Amino acid sequence: MNILIVDDTKFNLKYAKNILIENKIDCNIILANSGKEALAILDSEEIDIVILDIVMPEIDGIEVLKNIRKNTKYFNIPVIMFTSLTDKQALKKSFEHGATDFINKPIEPIEFISRIKAAIRIKKYEMHLTQTLNTIKNQNEELLALNKKLQETQYYLIQKEKLVAIGQLAAGVAHEINNPIGYVSSNTETLSKYIHKIKTAIDKYKELLHCLNDTNIQSEEIQNKIQELYALRNNLHLDFIMSDIDSLINDSFKGIEKITKIVQSLRNFARHDLETDFNYYNLNDLVEETLLLIKNEARYIVHIEKKLNDLPLIFCNRTQIGQVLLNIMMNAVQAIKSQKREEEGLMEISTFVSENYIVCEISDDGPGIDKNIIDKIFNPFFTTKEVGTGTGLGLSISYDIVVNKHAGELLVNSELGQGTTFTIKLPIKAIS
Ligand SMILES: Nc1ncnc2c1ncn2[C@@H]1O[C@H](COP(=O)(O)OP(=O)(O)OP(=O)(O)O)[C@@H](O)[C@H]1O
Numbered sequence: 001m002n003i004l005i006v007d008d009t010k011f012n013l014k015y016a017k018n019i020l021i022e023n024k025i026d027c028n029i030i031l032a033n034s035g036k037e038a039l040a041i042l043d044s045e046e047i048d049i050v051i052l053d054i055v056m057p058e059i060d061g062i063e064v065l066k067n068i069r070k071n072t073k074y075f076n077i078p079v080i081m082f083t084s085l086t087d088k089q090a091l092k093k094s095f096e097h098g099a100t101d102f103i104n105k106p107i108e109p110i111e112f113i114s115r116i117k118a119a120i121r122i123k124k125y126e127m128h129l130t131q132t133l134n135t136i137k138n139q140n141e142e143l144l145a146l147n148k149k150l151q152e153t154q155y156y157l158i159q160k161e162k163l164v165a166i167g168q169l170a171a172g173v174a175h176e177i178n179n180p181i182g183y184v185s186s187n188t189e190t191l192s193k194y195i196h197k198i199k200t201a202i203d204k205y206k207e208l209l210h211c212l213n214d215t216n217i218q219s220e221e222i223q224n225k226i227q228e229l230y231a232l233r234n235n236l237h238l239d240f241i242m243s244d245i246d247s248l249i250n251d252s253f254k255g256i257e258k259i260t261k262i263v264q265s266l267r268n269f270a271r272h273d274l275e276t277d278f279n280y281y282n283l284n285d286l287v288e289e290t291l292l293l294i295k296n297e298a299r300y301i302v303h304i305e306k307k308l309n310d311l312p313l314i315f316c317n318r319t320q321i322g323q324v325l326l327n328i329m330m331n332a333v334q335a336i337k338s339q340k341r342e343e344e345g346l347m348e349i350s351t352f353v354s355e356n357y358i359v360c361e362i363s364d365d366g367p368g369i370d371k372n373i374i375d376k377i378f379n380p381f382f383t384t385k386e387v388g389t390g391t392g393l394g395l396s397i398s399y400d401i402v403v404n405k406h407a408g409e410l411l412v413n414s415e416l417g418q419g420t421t422f423t424i425k426l427p428i429k430a431i432s
């Protein structure tokens with residue numbers, strides 16, 4: 001602790017210093033004989049407390065005090081004024097300019113020491129406070145850095161979760177695509193056999209035409225050719241082939257359309273422009289796309305019922321809302337699956353408009369959620385699923401997407417043993 005004592009009377013300086021030493025005040029004492037010298041010392045050294053005489057030639061104590069309070073380096077140093085009892089006016093002025101305390105002259109050792117001790121104590125508190133403040137500032141910076149890191153980790157986990165979900169669904173999608181591919185390829189095979197037979201018949205017709213054009217050929221031979229053609233028509237089942245061709249081609253077109261749809265849905269889920277994918281979409285389309293993806297997972301476990309009402313387009317991020325629907329529907333399927341029932345469970349999906357919101361309700365008749373944990377299901381990493389099965393991120397990501405990214409609401413209502421309903425509400429007006 002550095003204490004600067006300023007007085008133009010050398011005796012006072014010496015006397016004050018001696019009292020401090022005699023009372024074993026743990027400090028470094030610096031003396032200044034004038035206001036000018038005091039300001040120079042303040043500029044060049046770290047001073048903690050100033051004891052300042054008021055009446056001095058040239059720069060008096062009040063001027064020094066004003067300079068101290070103006071200077072950003074040491075404006076808040078405690079300044080104790082040295083004053084004689086007759087100096088009341090000057091003392092008043094000192095306090096107006098920010099003096100901390102005063103000590104009467106002539107110096108009375110007990111008063112002097114107790115005032116100095118009080119000033120030292122205040123200074124120590126202040127230093128402690130500054131130190132604490134700095135620690136808090138540092139900790140705050142560390143926390144900010146940690147928060148940033150956490151956000152990055154969360155983003156990474158979201159990506160990972162998405163990949164896992166896509167991985168799980170890939171098998172289902174493969175199954176979905178396999179079926180139409182199966183009948184498109186069998187139809188093509190049948191069509192190729194039909195074409196072969198039709199070609200054989202056409203060749204026979206060509207022969208007949210050739211005979212009809214040749215005047216040397218007898219009509220009996222022509223009759224034979226015609227009979228052969230009739231026989232061929234019967235043997236090759238040409239009438240049936242002609243009636244079957246249209247339905248084969250139509251079925252194949254339907255199959256190709258189905259495959260195109262599934263591939264399109266998968267592409268929508270695998271898109272990379274996650275954050276910028278905002279546009280006007282119909283929520284019913286997103287529901288249908290998601291259903292295509294979970295269909296295989298739900299087979300034999302959940303019967304799905306849809307009540308999709310007409311909806312206005314909504315400004316939203318297609319990939320993100322798709323992810324929310326997928327998470328919630330997958331949870332419902334998994335919840336029902338966990339019950340290992342004999343008969344299928346039920347998942348109902350309804351969409352409708354309510355006031356300024358588009359609402360999508362996804363209900364299941366699964367096990368329901370215990371009241372003790374319902375408050376936690378939106379927390380990151382909360383899961384009741386076996387280790388390695390669920391990451392516990394599905395609902396927390398969904399909540400972030402609906403509430404923070406779309407200014408909507410994500411609500412849950414559940415009755416243990418009865419089932420669960422998740423309600424997604426998205427505001428109809430565009431997000432600016
Ligand atoms: N439809 C539901 N029925 C019953 N419980 C549910 C349902 N939906 C969610 N839960 C409960 O909420 C928990 C958290 O769900 P969330 O989707 O966040 O994580 P998860 O499904 O466990 O794992 P992840 O989605 O990462 O694979 C689940 O573990 C489950 O206990």
Ligand SMILES: [Mg+2]
Pocket residue numbers: 327330331390394395
């Ligand atoms: Mg989940």
